[in-house]
Amino acid sequence: MKRISLAVIGLRFGARHVQNIVSKGFDAELAAISDINPDYAALGKEHGVPFYTDYKEMLRTTKIDAVIIAVPPHVHAEVGMACMEYGVHVLMEKPIASTLEDADKLIESAARCGVHLEIGHMYRFDKGIEMTKLKLENGEIGQMIGFHIFSTYLKGPGYFKQEWRTKRNTGGGPLLTNGIHDIDRLRYVCGDVETVSALMSNKERGFEVEDTVSISVKCKNGVVGTIFLSDCSHRALPYTDFYFGTKSSVMINSSSYYIDDPLHEIEQVSWDYGVNRRIERHEMKREDNHMKELRHFCQVIQGQASPRTTGEDGKKTLQALLAIQEAMLTERVVTI
Numbered sequence: 001m002k003r004i005s006l007a008v009i010g011l012r013f014g015a016r017h018v019q020n021i022v023s024k025g026f027d028a029e030l031a032a033i034s035d036i037n038p039d040y041a042a043l044g045k046e047h048g049v050p051f052y053t054d055y056k057e058m059l060r061t062t063k064i065d066a067v068i069i070a071v072p073p074h075v076h077a078e079v080g081m082a083c084m085e086y087g088v089h090v091l092m093e094k095p096i097a098s099t100l101e102d103a104d105k106l107i108e109s110a111a112r113c114g115v116h117l118e119i120g121h122m123y124r125f126d127k128g129i130e131m132t133k134l135k136l137e138n139g140e141i142g143q144m145i146g147f148h149i150f151s152t153y154l155k156g157p158g159y160f161k162q163e164w165r166t167k168r169n170t171g172g173g174p175l176l177t178n179g180i181h182d183i184d185r186l187r188y189v190c191g192d193v194e195t196v197s198a199l200m201s202n203k204e205r206g207f208e209v210e211d212t213v214s215i216s217v218k219c220k221n222g223v224v225g226t227i228f229l230s231d232c233s234h235r236a237l238p239y240t241d242f243y244f245g246t247k248s249s250v251m252i253n254s255s256s257y258y259i260d261d262p263l264h265e266i267e268q269v270s271w272d273y274g275v276n277r278r279i280e281r282h283e284m285k286r287e288d289n290h291m292k293e294l295r296h297f298c299q300v301i302q303g304q305a306s307p308r309t310t311g312e313d314g315k316k317t318l319q320a321l322l323a324i325q326e327a328m329l330t331e332r333v334v335t336i
Ligand SMILES: NC(=O)c1ccc[n+]([C@@H]2O[C@H](COP(=O)([O-])OP(=O)(O)OC[C@H]3O[C@@H](n4cnc5c(N)ncnc54)[C@H](O)[C@@H]3O)[C@@H](O)[C@H]2O)c1
Pocket: 009, 010, 011, 012, 013, 014, 034, 035, 036, 037, 053, 055, 069, 070, 071, 072, 073, 075, 079, 093, 094, 095, 120, 122, 162, 177
């Protein structure tokens, strides 16, 4: 099997991808890295690979099979399309782009250039999500009814030193930065989003972008649910997602999985008081979802797997997110 030659563009968060590649956990090697900030030259020296401040020069002068792009969202399309023109496969960090027009450009460009475009929605590789999908597919959860997702973080002032994080037109705000993961998970588990409403607050920091938002969602298949998202709140509870089904419900956090399954058929009782039930708990070894995603991306390039998050998927997740953003800004119900 041919060893995949990888480059990384954008090295702040992208440094984590660099670390995963050089850890040699899969069939790939680091060929080059790029960032407009020359300080990252030291990272190139550390790993013995060429460093470029101009990623186009990297594309012209280095033979690479695939690239991981971790630049700010408003430049995803420009950088992604340039890589595709060189026949380079792209793992684009989430969100696919900051506008649907840019998402379309990336999708069209990947098809025209005959390269893979995978979007970095790495929670699709989370063990709890993988188990939930499996249990849905084999009927253990029954019909999906609804969900509730807690998504709370506490970010300090250092995080907002990059100005793009405080402004909406450059892709800032926890909805686009973090909520996109929650929206992608709910789409992956529950189905495509149809109608949304949302209320936001920015009272803590006073930036243009929200710091807290409460969201209601209805999916095309009738599943309904809510998301509470904040990047100025301590984590209140050690779990993130609940998914409620007709046969059982699951609670997931990044290291455990919990399924509550009444042992009787609902027809046998007028109301299930939860007395006779099976509770299954799995403590799972914490895995690096980014590493799993990268390993999978290499398998896609080698023809051994299909993309788990295609460009179209990334666009649908962005579309749901933009509908929530519109609902949040207008305080109106929005249907996609
Ligand atoms: N999947 C995840 O868990 C996760 C986590 C964090 C960030 N991200 C995503 O990664 C991307 C980067 O996020 P970040 O937090 O590192 O942003 P950042 O603004 O902190 O860093 C972006 C880096 O890209 C560089 N850059 C900007 N324009 C460039 C260009 N044209 N060519 C080369 N380099 C360029 C900057 O100098 C900077 O080093 C975003 O899309 C973000 O949503 C994903």
